[in-house]
Amino acid sequence: MEEIFWNSIADYNAATWPWQIVLMSIAAVLTLILRFRPAPWAKTAMKIYMVAVSLWIAFVYYMAYGSVRDYSNVMTIFWCLIALSWLYDLATGFSTFQRSGKSEVWGIIMLVLPLAYPFISISRGLVFPQITTPMLPSSVALYMLGMLMAFNRKINFFAFLLVLHWSVIAISKIGIFKIPEDALLAAACIPSMVIFVLHALKAGDQQHKPSYTVVRMLVIAVALVLAGCMVAA
Numbered sequence: 051m052e053e054i055f056w057n058s059i060a061d062y063n064a065a066t067w068p069w070q071i072v073l074m075s076i077a078a079v080l081t082l083i084l085r086f087r088p089a090p091w092a093k094t095a096m097k098i099y100m101v102a103v104s105l106w107i108a109f110v111y112y113m114a115y116g117s118v119r120d121y122s123n124v125m126t127i128f129w130c131l132i133a134l135s136w137l138y139d140l141a142t143g144f145s146t147f148q149r150s151g152k153s154e155v156w157g158i159i160m161l162v163l164p165l166a167y168p169f170i171s172i173s174r175g176l177v178f179p180q181i182t183t184p185m186l187p188s189s190v191a192l193y194m195l196g197m198l199m200a201f202n203r204k205i206n207f208f209a210f211l212l213v214l215h216w217s218v219i220a221i222s223k224i225g226i227f228k229i230p231e232d233a234l235l236a237a238a239c240i241p242s243m244v245i246f247v248l249h250a251l252k253a254g255d256q257q258h259k260p261s262y263t264v265v266r267m268l269v270i271a272v273a274l275v276l277a278g279c280m281v282a283a
Contacts (some may be wrong), residue, residue, distance in 0.1 A: 217239030
């Protein structure tokens with residue numbers, strides 16, 4: 051199973067590396083525009099990009115090159131759901147991709163972390179094309195999570211939950227497929243979940259039941275459990 055996993059990644063990289071560079075370049079340009087010279091067209095373009103890259107993972111990575119793996123159809127459906135969440139955002143204009151100043155530094159760190167994937171693979175002795183890249187599912191999810199944290203004045207809650215769910219899946223992959231690179235996403239999801247939930251609680255009704263203190267302790271407990279699972283993996 052592990053050999054099939056890495057061979058499918060090698061086939062994917064060998065066949066699509068020029069397109070991967072194009073997609074990464076588009077993401078970099080749009081991110082820089084939103085960070086330094088935000089414009090309405092760039093926000094719309096970023097949502098279109100999120101839909102496109104989600105469908106890329108669903109149909110190119112999983113259907114075309116990952117079909118030899120177990121549950122590839124399920125993963126295709128999952129990434130189609132992420133695409134639908136961004137398509138909904140594109141239609142409603144819900145997410146603003148505006149900076150709030152909260153967790154922005156953490157978001158920027160996560161935006162850069164996908165670039166570390168190939169370097170970690172190379173440091174482990176892997177060679178192209180059998181290495182991880184910024185255009186694999188977990189690194190794309192990490193990028194999305196970074197965007198939601200860095201530009202979080204008003205965010206796509208559905209996409210956030212789906213990406214967090216994928217982060218939990220990534221924890222199990224670390225040990226099963228011997229892919230320690232996914233620890234980047236697994237580690238990033240824990241503080242992101244805590245930050246997002248606690249900010250949401252503070253912004254909401256302070257008279258909710260259970261109390262803010264109880265909910266905060268519950269969120270921290272869940273984060274510790276996830277951290278324990280990651281260490282065990």
